[in-house]
Amino acid sequence: MTSSCPSRCSRPSRVLRRALLPMMMMASALAAPAQAADLLTIAQDALQNNAELASARSQAGSVEAGRDVERADLLPQVSASGNLTHSRQYETQSVPGQPQGDDSINQFGITLEATQALFNAIDSRQVERTERQIDQQLYSLAATEQGVLIAVSTAYFEILRAHEVLEARRAQERAINRQLEQAREQFEVGLIAITEVEEAKAAFDQARATSIAAESDLQVRFEALERLTGQRYASIDTLGEELAIATPTPADRGAWVELAMQNNPQVLASQAGIEVSRSAVEIARAGYLPQVNAFANYNYADNDADGVEGHDSSSQVGVGVSMPLYTGGRTRASVRQSTYLLESSQYDFEDQRRSTIQEVRSSYTRVTNDVSTVEARAQAVVSNQSALDATRAGYEVGTRNIVDVLNAEQNLYNAVADLASARYDYVIDLLTLRQQAGTLDEEALAEVNAWLGAESIDFQLPDEGEYEAVMNIGERPTP
Helix, strand or coil: CCCCCCCHHHCCHHHHHHHHHHHHHHHHHHHCCCCCECHHHHHHHHHHHCHHHHHHHHHHHHHHHHHHHHHHHHCCEEEEEEEEEEEEECCCCCCCCCCCCCEEEEEEEEEEEEEEEEEEHHHHHHHHHHHHHHHHHHHHHHHHHHHHHHHHHHHHHHHHHHHHHHHHHHHHHHHHHHHHHHHHHHHHCCCCCHHHHHHHHHHHHHHHHHHHHHHHHHHHHHHHHHHHHCCCCCEEEEECCCCCCCCCCCCCHHHHHHHHHHHCHHHHHHHHHHHHHHHHHHHHHHHHCCEEEEEEEEEEEEECCCCCCCCEEEEEEEEEEECCCCCCCHHHHHHHHHHHHHHHHHHHHHHHHHHHHHHHHHHHHHHHHHHHHHHHHHHHHHHHHHHHHHHHHHHHHCCCCHHHHHHHHHHHHHHHHHHHHHHHHHHHHHHHHHHHHCCCCHHHHHHHHCCEEEEEEECCCCCHHHHHHHHCCCCCCCC
16 A cells, blocks of 8 residues: 655655754854853753653654564574473382382473564564654654744743843833932922822832833743753843844745645654554454464483483474464454554544644744734834824923823833834744744754844843752653
8 A cells, every 4th residue: 555654765854954953053052152142052952951852852762662672573583491300209009020119200301492483464564563653753753853942942032022021111110210200309399289290100100010020021931941951041142133024935825834744743743643553454454364483493301210211302393374263353353443543543634734734824924914013013112202202392391291291101111112022023933933834943043043133131140059959850860
Protein backbone atom coordinates (compact mmCIF):
# COMPACT_ATOMS: atom_id res chain seq x y z
CA MET A 1 0.00 0.00 0.00
CA THR A 2 1.38 3.42 -0.92
CA SER A 3 2.36 5.52 2.09
CA SER A 4 1.07 9.08 2.31
CA CYS A 5 3.77 10.02 4.84
CA PRO A 6 7.25 11.16 3.72
CA SER A 7 9.58 8.17 3.50
CA ARG A 8 11.78 7.53 6.47
CA CYS A 9 14.66 7.22 4.00
CA SER A 10 14.14 10.85 2.89
CA ARG A 11 13.17 12.67 6.04
CA PRO A 12 13.01 16.44 5.53
CA SER A 13 16.35 18.07 6.12
CA ARG A 14 14.63 20.70 8.24
CA VAL A 15 14.30 18.11 11.01
CA LEU A 16 18.08 17.60 10.97
CA ARG A 17 18.64 21.35 10.92
CA ARG A 18 16.45 21.74 13.97
CA ALA A 19 18.32 18.94 15.70
CA LEU A 20 21.58 20.84 15.09
CA LEU A 21 20.09 24.20 16.14
CA PRO A 22 21.21 24.00 19.80
CA MET A 23 24.82 23.29 18.81
CA MET A 24 24.92 26.07 16.21
CA MET A 25 23.43 28.58 18.61
CA MET A 26 25.81 27.50 21.37
CA ALA A 27 28.79 28.05 19.06
CA SER A 28 27.60 31.56 18.17
CA ALA A 29 27.02 32.35 21.83
CA LEU A 30 30.51 31.18 22.87
CA ALA A 31 32.09 33.26 20.13
CA ALA A 32 30.34 36.46 21.23
CA PRO A 33 31.91 38.79 23.82
CA ALA A 34 30.31 39.29 27.22
CA GLN A 35 27.41 41.72 26.86
CA ALA A 36 23.70 42.10 27.56
CA ALA A 37 21.78 38.97 26.66
CA ASP A 38 19.97 39.11 23.35
CA LEU A 39 17.23 36.92 21.93
CA LEU A 40 19.61 34.38 20.36
CA THR A 41 21.61 33.96 23.56
CA ILE A 42 18.52 33.40 25.66
CA ALA A 43 17.04 31.01 23.08
CA GLN A 44 20.25 28.98 23.24
CA ASP A 45 19.96 28.82 27.03
CA ALA A 46 16.41 27.52 26.69
CA LEU A 47 17.37 24.89 24.13
CA GLN A 48 20.04 23.62 26.50
CA ASN A 49 18.18 23.86 29.82
CA ASN A 50 14.45 23.64 29.16
CA ALA A 51 13.09 20.60 30.99
CA GLU A 52 10.21 19.95 28.58
CA LEU A 53 12.58 19.89 25.61
CA ALA A 54 15.05 17.65 27.43
CA SER A 55 12.23 15.23 28.16
CA ALA A 56 11.20 15.23 24.49
CA ARG A 57 14.75 14.46 23.40
CA SER A 58 14.95 11.55 25.83
CA GLN A 59 11.61 10.29 24.56
CA ALA A 60 12.93 10.41 20.99
CA GLY A 61 15.99 8.44 22.05
CA SER A 62 13.76 5.86 23.71
CA VAL A 63 11.71 5.38 20.55
CA GLU A 64 14.85 5.02 18.46
CA ALA A 65 16.23 2.40 20.87
CA GLY A 66 12.94 0.54 20.51
CA ARG A 67 13.87 -0.19 16.90
CA ASP A 68 16.81 -2.31 18.08
CA VAL A 69 14.54 -4.04 20.59
CA GLU A 70 12.14 -5.13 17.84
CA ARG A 71 14.92 -5.97 15.39
CA ALA A 72 16.54 -8.32 17.90
CA ASP A 73 13.75 -10.87 17.39
CA LEU A 74 14.84 -11.28 13.77
CA LEU A 75 18.48 -12.00 14.67
CA PRO A 76 19.92 -15.35 15.84
CA GLN A 77 18.88 -16.43 19.33
CA VAL A 78 21.38 -18.59 21.23
CA SER A 79 20.74 -20.03 24.69
CA ALA A 80 22.44 -22.46 27.04
CA SER A 81 20.96 -24.37 29.95
CA GLY A 82 22.42 -26.88 32.37
CA ASN A 83 21.43 -28.96 35.37
CA LEU A 84 23.16 -30.80 38.16
CA THR A 85 21.03 -33.13 40.27
CA HIS A 86 21.57 -35.55 43.13
CA SER A 87 19.08 -38.36 43.61
CA ARG A 88 18.91 -41.12 46.21
CA GLN A 89 16.81 -44.24 45.96
CA TYR A 90 15.80 -46.27 49.02
CA GLU A 91 15.09 -49.95 48.24
CA THR A 92 12.92 -52.06 50.54
CA GLN A 93 12.21 -54.86 48.13
CA SER A 94 14.67 -57.54 47.08
CA VAL A 95 15.14 -59.66 44.01
CA PRO A 96 16.79 -63.05 44.31
CA GLY A 97 20.30 -62.96 42.98
CA GLN A 98 20.62 -59.13 43.10
CA PRO A 99 22.10 -57.04 45.88
CA GLN A 100 19.75 -55.03 48.06
CA GLY A 101 20.52 -51.53 49.30
CA ASP A 102 20.19 -47.83 48.77
CA ASP A 103 21.44 -46.17 45.55
CA SER A 104 22.83 -42.60 45.26
CA ILE A 105 23.24 -41.03 41.79
CA ASN A 106 24.70 -37.68 40.61
CA GLN A 107 23.55 -36.45 37.21
CA PHE A 108 24.84 -33.63 34.98
CA GLY A 109 23.37 -32.28 31.75
CA ILE A 110 23.85 -29.30 29.40
CA THR A 111 21.84 -28.09 26.41
CA LEU A 112 22.89 -25.59 23.72
CA GLU A 113 20.21 -24.26 21.38
CA ALA A 114 20.23 -21.75 18.52
CA THR A 115 17.32 -20.49 16.43
CA GLN A 116 17.08 -18.15 13.47
CA ALA A 117 13.84 -16.68 12.15
CA LEU A 118 13.50 -17.40 8.43
CA PHE A 119 10.04 -15.94 8.02
CA ASN A 120 8.22 -14.04 10.77
CA ALA A 121 5.83 -11.44 9.40
CA ILE A 122 4.81 -10.19 12.85
CA ASP A 123 8.36 -9.35 13.97
CA SER A 124 9.28 -7.86 10.59
CA ARG A 125 6.29 -5.53 10.60
CA GLN A 126 6.92 -4.56 14.19
CA VAL A 127 10.33 -3.28 13.07
CA GLU A 128 8.64 -1.31 10.29
CA ARG A 129 6.20 0.20 12.78
CA THR A 130 9.07 1.32 14.97
CA GLU A 131 10.69 3.03 11.98
CA ARG A 132 7.50 4.97 11.42
CA GLN A 133 7.28 5.79 15.12
CA ILE A 134 10.77 7.28 14.87
CA ASP A 135 9.56 9.52 12.03
CA GLN A 136 6.63 10.63 14.13
CA GLN A 137 8.78 11.25 17.19
CA LEU A 138 11.26 13.38 15.22
CA TYR A 139 8.42 15.61 14.06
CA SER A 140 7.09 15.81 17.61
CA LEU A 141 10.56 16.78 18.84
CA ALA A 142 10.74 19.51 16.20
CA ALA A 143 7.34 20.78 17.34
CA THR A 144 8.55 20.89 20.94
CA GLU A 145 11.68 22.80 19.93
CA GLN A 146 9.61 25.34 18.04
CA GLY A 147 7.27 25.59 21.02
CA VAL A 148 10.22 26.42 23.26
CA LEU A 149 11.51 29.02 20.78
CA ILE A 150 8.15 30.80 20.57
CA ALA A 151 7.70 30.63 24.35
CA VAL A 152 11.14 32.16 24.96
CA SER A 153 10.64 34.80 22.28
CA THR A 154 7.25 35.72 23.69
CA ALA A 155 8.62 35.93 27.23
CA TYR A 156 11.53 38.07 26.02
CA PHE A 157 9.36 40.60 24.23
CA GLU A 158 6.77 40.60 27.01
CA ILE A 159 9.56 41.82 29.31
CA LEU A 160 10.38 44.61 26.87
CA ARG A 161 6.69 45.46 26.52
CA ALA A 162 6.25 45.60 30.30
CA HIS A 163 9.35 47.78 30.61
CA GLU A 164 8.16 50.32 28.01
CA VAL A 165 4.71 50.42 29.58
CA LEU A 166 6.32 50.97 32.97
CA GLU A 167 8.42 53.83 31.58
CA ALA A 168 5.28 55.43 30.14
CA ARG A 169 3.45 55.07 33.45
CA ARG A 170 6.36 56.55 35.38
CA ALA A 171 6.52 59.48 32.96
CA GLN A 172 2.78 59.96 33.43
CA GLU A 173 3.22 59.89 37.21
CA ARG A 174 5.96 62.53 37.05
CA ALA A 175 3.92 64.77 34.75
CA ILE A 176 0.84 64.61 36.96
CA ASN A 177 2.97 65.17 40.05
CA ARG A 178 4.29 68.40 38.50
CA GLN A 179 0.71 69.36 37.72
CA LEU A 180 -0.25 68.67 41.34
CA GLU A 181 2.59 70.85 42.66
CA GLN A 182 1.57 73.64 40.31
CA ALA A 183 -2.05 73.36 41.45
CA ARG A 184 -1.00 73.60 45.10
CA GLU A 185 1.08 76.70 44.39
CA GLN A 186 -1.84 78.31 42.54
CA PHE A 187 -4.19 77.42 45.39
CA GLU A 188 -1.88 79.00 47.96
CA VAL A 189 -1.97 82.32 46.12
CA GLY A 190 -5.75 82.08 45.59
CA LEU A 191 -5.78 81.51 41.84
CA ILE A 192 -7.76 78.22 41.93
CA ALA A 193 -10.15 76.46 44.29
CA ILE A 194 -9.22 73.50 46.51
CA THR A 195 -11.37 71.30 44.26
CA GLU A 196 -8.82 71.43 41.48
CA VAL A 197 -6.06 70.49 43.90
CA GLU A 198 -8.03 67.45 45.05
CA GLU A 199 -8.70 66.45 41.47
CA ALA A 200 -5.00 66.65 40.69
CA LYS A 201 -4.24 64.63 43.83
CA ALA A 202 -6.71 61.93 42.79
CA ALA A 203 -5.16 61.75 39.33
CA PHE A 204 -1.68 61.44 40.85
CA ASP A 205 -2.79 58.63 43.18
CA GLN A 206 -4.29 56.78 40.23
CA ALA A 207 -1.09 57.23 38.22
CA ARG A 208 0.96 55.99 41.15
CA ALA A 209 -1.19 52.87 41.47
CA THR A 210 -0.85 52.22 37.75
CA SER A 211 2.95 52.48 37.99
CA ILE A 212 3.05 50.00 40.87
CA ALA A 213 0.97 47.52 38.84
CA ALA A 214 3.34 47.97 35.88
CA GLU A 215 6.35 47.29 38.13
CA SER A 216 4.74 44.08 39.35
CA ASP A 217 3.95 43.00 35.79
CA LEU A 218 7.58 43.51 34.76
CA GLN A 219 8.83 41.33 37.61
CA VAL A 220 6.36 38.55 36.75
CA ARG A 221 7.39 38.63 33.07
CA PHE A 222 11.05 38.47 34.00
CA GLU A 223 10.56 35.42 36.23
CA ALA A 224 8.65 33.66 33.45
CA LEU A 225 11.75 33.91 31.25
CA GLU A 226 13.92 32.46 34.02
CA ARG A 227 11.61 29.47 34.29
CA LEU A 228 12.03 28.68 30.60
CA THR A 229 15.82 28.97 30.54
CA GLY A 230 16.89 28.11 34.08
CA GLN A 231 19.15 31.19 33.93
CA ARG A 232 19.01 34.72 35.24
CA TYR A 233 20.07 37.80 33.29
CA ALA A 234 21.42 41.11 34.53
CA SER A 235 20.37 42.90 31.34
CA ILE A 236 18.72 42.21 28.00
CA ASP A 237 18.79 44.14 24.73
CA THR A 238 15.82 46.33 23.85
CA LEU A 239 13.92 46.64 20.60
CA GLY A 240 15.28 49.34 18.31
CA GLU A 241 13.22 52.38 17.43
CA GLU A 242 13.72 51.77 13.71
CA LEU A 243 11.73 48.54 13.70
CA ALA A 244 10.59 47.80 10.16
CA ILE A 245 6.85 47.19 10.35
CA ALA A 246 5.89 45.45 7.12
CA THR A 247 3.48 42.86 5.80
CA PRO A 248 4.97 39.35 6.13
CA THR A 249 6.56 37.77 3.08
CA PRO A 250 5.02 36.08 1.16
CA ALA A 251 2.18 38.58 1.28
CA ASP A 252 -0.46 35.96 0.64
CA ARG A 253 -2.40 34.04 3.25
CA GLY A 254 -2.79 31.00 1.02
CA ALA A 255 0.98 30.77 0.56
CA TRP A 256 1.45 30.63 4.35
CA VAL A 257 -1.15 27.87 4.58
CA GLU A 258 0.73 25.91 1.93
CA LEU A 259 3.98 26.39 3.86
CA ALA A 260 2.30 25.06 6.99
CA MET A 261 1.01 21.95 5.23
CA GLN A 262 4.55 21.20 4.06
CA ASN A 263 6.53 22.20 7.17
CA ASN A 264 4.37 22.35 10.30
CA PRO A 265 5.81 19.57 12.52
CA GLN A 266 2.52 18.95 14.28
CA VAL A 267 0.79 18.30 10.96
CA LEU A 268 3.64 16.06 9.84
CA ALA A 269 3.65 14.19 13.16
CA SER A 270 -0.09 13.60 12.87
CA GLN A 271 0.36 12.42 9.30
CA ALA A 272 3.12 10.06 10.41
CA GLY A 273 0.74 8.78 13.07
CA ILE A 274 -1.47 7.43 10.29
CA GLU A 275 1.43 5.31 9.06
CA VAL A 276 2.07 4.05 12.59
CA SER A 277 -1.56 2.97 12.86
CA ARG A 278 -1.43 1.38 9.41
CA SER A 279 1.59 -0.63 10.57
CA ALA A 280 -0.47 -1.87 13.51
CA VAL A 281 -3.08 -3.19 11.04
CA GLU A 282 -0.35 -4.99 9.11
CA ILE A 283 0.97 -6.55 12.32
CA ALA A 284 -2.49 -7.79 13.22
CA ARG A 285 -3.00 -9.29 9.76
CA ALA A 286 0.36 -11.04 10.03
CA GLY A 287 -1.22 -13.21 12.71
CA TYR A 288 -2.76 -15.27 9.91
CA LEU A 289 0.64 -16.12 8.41
CA PRO A 290 2.96 -19.02 9.31
CA GLN A 291 6.29 -18.66 11.08
CA VAL A 292 9.41 -20.48 9.87
CA ASN A 293 12.48 -20.91 12.06
CA ALA A 294 15.76 -22.77 11.61
CA PHE A 295 17.06 -24.44 14.75
CA ALA A 296 20.04 -26.39 16.03
CA ASN A 297 20.62 -27.93 19.45
CA TYR A 298 23.10 -30.11 21.29
CA ASN A 299 22.44 -32.12 24.49
CA TYR A 300 25.00 -33.71 26.79
CA ALA A 301 24.18 -35.88 29.85
CA ASP A 302 26.27 -37.92 32.30
CA ASN A 303 25.76 -39.68 35.66
CA ASP A 304 27.72 -41.82 38.13
CA ALA A 305 25.22 -44.63 38.53
CA ASP A 306 26.77 -48.03 39.39
CA GLY A 307 27.49 -50.13 36.35
CA VAL A 308 27.09 -47.22 33.93
CA GLU A 309 30.05 -45.83 32.00
CA GLY A 310 30.38 -43.03 29.44
CA HIS A 311 27.85 -40.27 28.66
CA ASP A 312 24.95 -39.57 26.36
CA SER A 313 24.88 -36.79 23.76
CA SER A 314 22.67 -35.81 20.87
CA SER A 315 22.35 -33.01 18.32
CA GLN A 316 19.65 -31.78 15.96
CA VAL A 317 19.50 -29.39 13.01
CA GLY A 318 16.30 -28.59 11.22
CA VAL A 319 13.59 -26.19 10.20
CA GLY A 320 10.34 -25.72 12.12
CA VAL A 321 7.10 -24.31 10.79
CA SER A 322 4.11 -23.20 12.85
CA MET A 323 0.77 -22.18 11.41
CA PRO A 324 -2.07 -20.71 13.47
CA LEU A 325 -5.29 -22.49 12.60
CA TYR A 326 -7.68 -21.12 15.20
CA THR A 327 -6.92 -18.64 17.98
CA GLY A 328 -10.39 -18.14 19.38
CA GLY A 329 -11.01 -15.17 17.08
CA ARG A 330 -8.12 -13.15 18.55
CA THR A 331 -6.45 -12.37 15.20
CA ARG A 332 -9.67 -11.27 13.56
CA ALA A 333 -10.54 -9.07 16.54
CA SER A 334 -7.03 -7.59 16.54
CA VAL A 335 -7.40 -6.65 12.88
CA ARG A 336 -10.74 -5.02 13.56
CA GLN A 337 -9.39 -3.18 16.60
CA SER A 338 -6.32 -1.82 14.80
CA THR A 339 -8.47 -0.80 11.83
CA TYR A 340 -10.59 1.38 14.10
CA LEU A 341 -7.42 2.92 15.53
CA LEU A 342 -6.24 3.64 11.97
CA GLU A 343 -9.51 5.37 11.24
CA SER A 344 -9.14 7.39 14.45
CA SER A 345 -5.64 8.52 13.50
CA GLN A 346 -6.93 9.67 10.11
CA TYR A 347 -9.56 11.82 11.82
CA ASP A 348 -6.88 13.16 14.19
CA PHE A 349 -4.80 14.18 11.19
CA GLU A 350 -7.75 15.92 9.59
CA ASP A 351 -8.49 17.77 12.84
CA GLN A 352 -4.84 18.87 13.13
CA ARG A 353 -4.81 19.96 9.51
CA ARG A 354 -7.95 22.07 9.91
CA SER A 355 -6.72 23.53 13.18
CA THR A 356 -3.38 24.50 11.65
CA ILE A 357 -5.03 26.11 8.64
CA GLN A 358 -7.27 28.16 10.92
CA GLU A 359 -4.38 29.20 13.15
CA VAL A 360 -2.18 30.19 10.21
CA ARG A 361 -4.95 32.27 8.68
CA SER A 362 -5.67 33.95 12.02
CA SER A 363 -1.98 34.64 12.65
CA TYR A 364 -1.54 36.14 9.20
CA THR A 365 -4.59 38.35 9.72
CA ARG A 366 -3.28 39.52 13.09
CA VAL A 367 0.13 40.41 11.63
CA THR A 368 -1.35 42.41 8.75
CA ASN A 369 -3.68 44.17 11.20
CA ASP A 370 -0.72 44.87 13.49
CA VAL A 371 0.97 46.78 10.65
CA SER A 372 -1.98 49.14 10.40
CA THR A 373 -2.39 49.29 14.17
CA VAL A 374 1.21 50.44 14.75
CA GLU A 375 0.77 53.21 12.19
CA ALA A 376 -2.48 54.29 13.82
CA ARG A 377 -0.99 54.15 17.34
CA ALA A 378 1.98 56.26 16.25
CA GLN A 379 -0.35 58.86 14.79
CA ALA A 380 -2.42 58.76 18.00
CA VAL A 381 0.67 59.71 20.01
CA VAL A 382 1.24 62.71 17.76
CA SER A 383 -2.40 63.74 17.95
CA ASN A 384 -2.58 63.39 21.75
CA GLN A 385 0.63 65.39 22.16
CA SER A 386 -0.92 68.18 20.08
CA ALA A 387 -4.12 67.94 22.10
CA LEU A 388 -2.17 68.17 25.37
CA ASP A 389 -0.25 71.23 24.17
CA ALA A 390 -3.50 72.92 23.15
CA THR A 391 -5.19 72.04 26.45
CA ARG A 392 -2.29 73.39 28.48
CA ALA A 393 -2.40 76.63 26.47
CA GLY A 394 -6.12 76.88 27.11
CA TYR A 395 -5.58 76.23 30.83
CA GLU A 396 -3.05 79.08 31.02
CA VAL A 397 -5.53 81.55 29.51
CA GLY A 398 -8.43 80.23 31.56
CA THR A 399 -10.50 78.48 28.87
CA ARG A 400 -9.69 74.99 30.19
CA ASN A 401 -9.61 73.61 33.71
CA ILE A 402 -7.18 71.28 35.39
CA VAL A 403 -9.36 68.24 34.78
CA ASP A 404 -9.03 68.83 31.05
CA VAL A 405 -5.23 68.96 31.39
CA LEU A 406 -5.11 65.81 33.49
CA ASN A 407 -7.29 63.93 31.02
CA ALA A 408 -5.12 65.09 28.11
CA GLU A 409 -1.98 63.93 29.88
CA GLN A 410 -3.55 60.57 30.67
CA ASN A 411 -4.63 60.17 27.04
CA LEU A 412 -1.11 60.95 25.84
CA TYR A 413 0.63 58.39 28.04
CA ASN A 414 -2.04 55.79 27.33
CA ALA A 415 -1.31 56.35 23.64
CA VAL A 416 2.44 55.93 24.27
CA ALA A 417 1.81 52.65 26.15
CA ASP A 418 -0.56 51.46 23.42
CA LEU A 419 2.06 52.17 20.76
CA ALA A 420 4.64 50.13 22.65
CA SER A 421 2.20 47.24 23.02
CA ALA A 422 1.31 47.39 19.32
CA ARG A 423 4.97 47.10 18.30
CA TYR A 424 5.46 44.01 20.45
CA ASP A 425 2.18 42.53 19.27
CA TYR A 426 3.57 42.74 15.74
CA VAL A 427 6.84 40.99 16.62
CA ILE A 428 5.19 38.22 18.67
CA ASP A 429 2.44 37.64 16.11
CA LEU A 430 5.01 37.47 13.30
CA LEU A 431 7.00 34.81 15.17
CA THR A 432 3.80 32.93 15.94
CA LEU A 433 2.92 32.95 12.24
CA ARG A 434 6.31 31.45 11.43
CA GLN A 435 5.86 28.82 14.10
CA GLN A 436 2.48 27.82 12.67
CA ALA A 437 4.05 27.66 9.21
CA GLY A 438 6.85 25.45 10.58
CA THR A 439 9.59 27.93 9.64
CA LEU A 440 10.57 29.20 13.10
CA ASP A 441 14.27 28.40 13.27
CA GLU A 442 17.65 30.02 13.86
CA GLU A 443 17.38 32.12 10.71
CA ALA A 444 14.02 33.53 11.78
CA LEU A 445 15.31 34.36 15.26
CA ALA A 446 18.46 35.94 13.81
CA GLU A 447 16.32 38.20 11.65
CA VAL A 448 14.31 39.36 14.65
CA ASN A 449 17.46 39.60 16.77
CA ALA A 450 18.80 42.14 14.28
CA TRP A 451 15.92 44.44 15.25
CA LEU A 452 17.30 44.82 18.76
CA GLY A 453 18.99 48.14 19.44
CA ALA A 454 22.21 49.09 21.18
CA GLU A 455 20.45 49.91 24.45
CA SER A 456 19.66 47.36 27.14
CA ILE A 457 17.54 47.00 30.24
CA ASP A 458 19.35 46.45 33.51
CA PHE A 459 17.73 44.46 36.29
CA GLN A 460 18.48 44.45 39.98
CA LEU A 461 19.12 40.79 40.71
CA PRO A 462 18.64 39.24 44.15
CA ASP A 463 21.75 38.08 45.94
CA GLU A 464 22.98 34.59 45.15
CA GLY A 465 21.58 32.85 48.21
CA GLU A 466 18.12 34.31 47.81
CA TYR A 467 18.05 33.50 44.09
CA GLU A 468 19.16 29.91 44.62
CA ALA A 469 16.51 29.44 47.29
CA VAL A 470 13.79 30.70 44.96
CA MET A 471 14.94 28.80 41.86
CA ASN A 472 15.79 25.51 43.61
CA ILE A 473 12.98 23.21 42.49
CA GLY A 474 14.89 19.94 42.72
CA GLU A 475 18.05 18.33 41.49
CA ARG A 476 18.61 17.93 37.76
CA PRO A 477 18.09 14.27 36.77
CA THR A 478 21.23 12.31 35.89
CA PRO A 479 20.82 10.08 32.79
